Every structure is written in C-alpha cells, then in structure tokens.
C-alpha cells in the first residue's frame with residue numbers, strides 16, 4: 001500500500017506529463033539502482049533532476065511490486081519496466097521489498113500497541129459556569145480538546161488565526177454538544193500585537209478565565225524565518241506568543257482561581273541540547289534546522305511552565321506542560337514537516353493516535369481532579385514523566401523568562 005501510494009503521489013505530482021512521468025518513475029528507479037543517472041524518453045536523453053532521483057528508487061520498487069500483479073495493473077510503463085526489471089532484479093532488490101513489508105507490519109503492530117497504551121482522561125467533571133480559552137483550536141488536538149470541554153458545559157473560546165476555519169469547527173462543536181457557548185476570537189500567536197489585541201479583548205469581554213490552554217503550534221521551518229517583529233517563527237508561534245498571552249491574562253486567571261494553565265509541548269524538546277537565552281532567535285548562531293528549532297520552542301514551553309509555577313505559588317493557579325503523544329494531525333503537512341511529509345503522514349496514519357486520543361492528555365490536565373494541586377510538572381499520557389535535564393533547570397527557566405520578557409516587551 002505504501003509503495004502503491006507513493007507511486008500514485010509521484011504520478012499525480014507530474015500530471016502535466018502523465019505518461020512521461022510514469023515511465024520516468026520506473027526507468028529512473030531502474031537506472032538509479034544500477035548507477036545510471038540519465039533518463040531516455042522518446043529518443044531524447046537528459047540527466048535526472050534531483051527530486052526525480054530521490055523518488056526513483058521507491059518508484060522502481062513500486063513498479064516492481066505492481067508488475068507482479070499484471071491483471072490489476074497493466075500499462076505501457078509496467079510492461080516496459082518489466083523488461084528492464086527482469087534483467088536487473090537481484091536478490092538485494094527482493095530483500096528491499098521484504099524489508100519494506102516487514103517494516104510496514106512492524107509499524108502496524110507498534111501502532112496498535114501504542115494507541116492501546118495511551119493515557120485517557122477518566123474524569124467526568126463538569127465545567128458548567130467555567131470559561132476556557134484554547135489557542136489553535138481550529139484543527140487537531142486543540143479542536144478535539146475544545147469539543148471535550150464544550151461537552152462538559154464550559155464556555156469555550158477558540159483562539160485562532162484563521163477565524164473562518166475556526167467558525168466551522170465551532171459550528172460543528174455546537175451541533176454535536178448542544179453547547180451554544182463556543183466562540184471564535186482571532187489571534188496570531190506569532191504576532192505580539194495580535195496577542196495583545198486578543199488579550200485586551202478577553203479582558204474586556206470576560207469576567208472569568210478558569211482554563212487557558214496554550215496549544216497553537218507549528219513544526220518550524222528548514223531555514224531561519226522571522227516574523228515582521230523580528231522573532232524567529234517557531235519561537236514566536238510556540239513560545240513567545242503564549243508567554244505574552246499568559247502574562248497578560250494572569251490577573252484574570254488569579255481572580256478566577258482555582259484555575260489552570262496548560263502548555264502543550266512535545267517530547268521533541270529532547271532535541272534541544274543547548275538553550276542560548278542571549279540568542280533565542282538565532283541571530284548570531286547557526287540556525288540548526290526545523291527539528292532542533294522546534295525542539296527549542298518546545299523546551300521553552302516546559303521551562304516557561306517551571307518558572308510560571310514558581311511565580312504562581314499560593315495563587316490557586318496551577319500550570320503544567322504536556323506532550324500529547326504522536327498524533328495524526330495536520331501538523332504533518334505543515335511547514336518543516338513538508339520535507340519528509342509523505343513519510344511522516346504515512347507513519348502517522350499507521351502508528352499515531354487519532355486527534356481525539358491525542359487530546360486526552362490535554363483534557364486530563366485541564367479538568368482532572370487528580371491534578372487539582374499539581375503544578376510545574378511535565379506529563380505524558382496522563383502521567384507525570386521525566387523531561388530532559390535542560391527542561392528541569394530552574395536557573396535556565398529564570399533566564400528564559402527574563403529574555404522572553406525583553407523580547408516581547410512585556411512591560412510596555
């Protein structure tokens with residue numbers, strides 16, 4: 001299936017010249033595995049493009065598999081390819097096919113075990129009369145969290161950058177839960193002016209705030225990308241925006257205590273091995289790519305939680321951070337993930353939790369009685385879990401707080 005899907009993807013990416021692209025896929029694969037780097041079509045020869053080379057081997061294997069099913073799939077490309085394949089198929093090619101099959105079966109088994117073992121929120125607590133804000137509730141984990149909290153009777157504010165998309169989600173939640181108190185408000189967490197505007201709007205419209213879920217997130221970019229305010233995009237979206245938002249809403253949270261702040265982070269924080277609080281936006285340092293920079297933003301979420309919990313001691317406001325698990329959401333199609341999106345999407349589809357299950361650890365921290373008095377902790381699968389050494393460093397958390405305060409101009 002995986003290989004078939006990939007061939008179709010390759011094929012559909014080249015629909016402007018379908019016949020050529022299909023032949024290219026099969027020929028290029030055959031040529032690449034035999035070390036030839038030129039493509040011949042209609043008597044003309046040209047070098048393979050970089051992206052063609054990348055997809056070639058897989059295409060080759062797909063066609064190989066398809067060629068074993070002549071009744072299902074007959075085409076000029078396949079017959080042509082069969083001719084070439086028959087000459088060059090060696091045991092190692094079959095070994096690759098077998099390896100793919102084993103990997104697929106293993107992935108399925110891992111997926112079943114992983115989702116079965118995932119934590120679930122068993123609390124039946126109602127939230128009537130409570131107000132919750134969820135950033136990034138127009139999709140994925142945020143959307144399912146919003147649905148759950150609305151089902152418990154809360155007034156839920158979907159804080160989203162795409163209000164049209166979010167309104168559709170709100171309408172769906174209202175229809176399913178019957179709760180009319182599901183509202184959409186605009187915020188772009190990567191833009192500090194937008195965050196301020198949103199926060200002031202909330203302060204003027206809401207009398208209470210019991211649950212703030214800082215969920216919006218992007219996986220980051222392959223190259224350093226800055227916002228119009230000069231902040232690195234993943235740091236701005238995932239950390240700075242939520243840092244500012246929480247601080248601006250803190251008095252309202254305190255006045256509504258007991259209340260909670262839940263920061264949605266990730267196990268990817270382990271990917272960050274050094275946090276330079278003097279250069280959070282990679283102005284002077286080499287930009288390490290999307291995964292380490294995503295890791296830095298997610299490490300910042302945990303350190304923010306740590307320092308915030310210290311500052312909130314005795315206020316009745318608790319805060320915890322949570323890794324939702326590997327969840328099959330739109331995030332795999334976005335920004336940084338695009339480099340490997342096809343593989344990521346397939347892997348997520350086979351192995352990851354669905355969005356509803358992915359929202360469970362977030363809902364747990366937002367509502368469960370078990371964490372009524374727990375603060376400053378990191379959770380995975382509805383259980384407290386170890387985080388990286390950096391993530392537990394209170395001095396680093398303080399330095400991050402100080403640097404973030406300056407960068408978002410908190411006291412302006």
Ligand SMILES: NC(=O)c1ccc[n+]([C@@H]2O[C@H](COP(=O)([O-])OP(=O)(O)OC[C@H]3O[C@@H](n4cnc5c(N)ncnc54)[C@H](OP(=O)(O)O)[C@@H]3O)[C@@H](O)[C@H]2O)c1
Pocket residue numbers: 135136137138139140141142159160161162165187188189190191215216217218237264265266267323324325326327328329330331332334
């Ligand atoms: N999925 C996973 O496996 C996984 C694993 C670990 C951690 N997480 C974390 O879980 C959180 C939710 O991710 P997800 O998987 O549910 O991803 P998702 O389906 O892509 O949802 C992300 C949400 O954040 C919103 N968003 C992105 N940039 C924003 C911005 N600048 N301003 C306001 N909203 C913004 C998106 O809005 P649009 O709808 O407009 O795009 C969307 O609503 C993220 O913090 C992510 O880092 C996810």
